[in-house]
Amino acid sequence: MNIYLIFTSTRAVIKAEECLRSHDLDCQVIPVPKDISSECGMALSIAEELKGRAESLLAQLGLEVRVHTPAGKRIPPFDLLTTVEQGGCSAKLPPDVLFEALGRLTVPTDPNLLVGIGTGDDAGVYRLTDEIALIETTDFFPPVCSDPYDFGQIAAANALSDVYAMGGKVLTAMNLVMFPACGIPFEALHEIVRGGQDKVLEAGGLLVGGHTIADYPPKYGLAVTGVVHPDRLINNANAEPGQALILTKPLGTGALVAGQRLGQAAAADYQRALDSMKQLNRAAAEIMQEFSVRAATDITGFGLLGHALNIAKASGVTVEIDTTLIPSLPGALELLDAGCIPGASFRNLSHVEESCDFAPELTYTRKMLTLDPQTSGGILLCAPADRAEAILAELLKRCCPASAIIGRTSSLGRKYLVVR
Ligand code: CO
C-alpha cells in the first residue's frame, strides 16, 4: 500500500525525490489525485512502511510535507500536461522576434544550396548529385497532450512533416530529448521515445541516434534527414498565379488543445485532434509528387495565414483564401467562439496583419481559425488549375478525407494575403 507525500511547490517535490532516492527510498512522482487539494500539481508516492524514515529525512531538509493516505490503491498515470503552460507548436517563439534575430545572420550562398534560411521554408535542401538532394530539418516542443506515448508520436509526426512538405522521402532521424533527472517517472520517457520510434518506422525511416539533456519541462522532437530529386523539389518559392490551394488536414488543433486544458473540449472532439496530429503527411507528399506539384508547405505554429504568407512572399504572389471552404476539426469553431483561443493566435495575427486584407464581413471566429497554431498540421499545396480536382480526389480517397480547395493564388496585388 502506498501513501502520498504532498508538498507546497514543484521544486519541493523534485528536492524531496532527489533526497529520498539518494537514501535508497523508492518513490514515484505522480500527479496530485483530484480529491486532494494542493498548491502544486505533483506529489510523491511511497510505500507506507517507508513513511517514518521519509518524514525524518524531509524534516532534516526543512521541507514542509503533508501525508495523505489514499482510499484506493491505483496510482494514476503521469499527466504530461501538468508540466507545461504552452505545449506543442504554440510554444514557438513569436514569428516577429524570430525573423528579427535570424534576419541579422549572414545568409550562406552555394550553388548546391537549393533551399537555405532566406525563404522561411520548412527545411534546408542541399544538392549532393544531379539525382539526389539532402533535406535536413528539426523540430521539438514541450508536451501537447497528457499521454507520453501520444506525445512522442505527435512530436515525431510533426518533425517528419517538414521532409514531406518538401516532397521528400524520410531516410533517418535522431531523437532530441530534454527530460528532468527527477520529477517525472522514467517510464514516461520510455513511452515518449517509443512513440517517436513508431512514427519514424511508419515513415519508412531509421532512428539512428540522438541527444539528451536534463531539463524541465520535458521537450521532445527529431532531427530528420530526407532525400528528394533536385528537379522534383517542392518549396515555398515555386507558387504561380492561378493555382488552386488545397489544405489536407482540418484546422483547429490549437483551439482543441486549449479547450482540453480548460475542460471545455468534448472527449470525442479532442480525440479527433490527437488522431489528426499523429497522422503522417507521407501519403500527401507522395500524391504531390505523382501530380508534379512544386509549391507547398505544412501548417504548424504560425497558423494557416502565417505559413501561407511564407509562400506568398517567397513566390511573389497573392494568396486568396475563402474561409467558408476551410475544413475544421469538430468542436473547433465552437471553442473559438467561446473564447478558447491560444495566445499564439494573437502573435500570429500581429505577424500577418500588415500583409493581409481581411474582408469586413469575415466573422471573428473564422478569422481566428486561420490564425490557430497547428501542431503537426496538414500540407497546404499549390495545385496547377487543370490538376486540382484530380489531386483533391486522390487525397480524399487515399489519406486525407477532410482535404479541400480553400482558395487560389493570383498575381501579386496590394497585399500578400486576401482573406474573406
Ligand atoms: Co514546416
Ligand code: CO
Ligand atoms: Co519546423
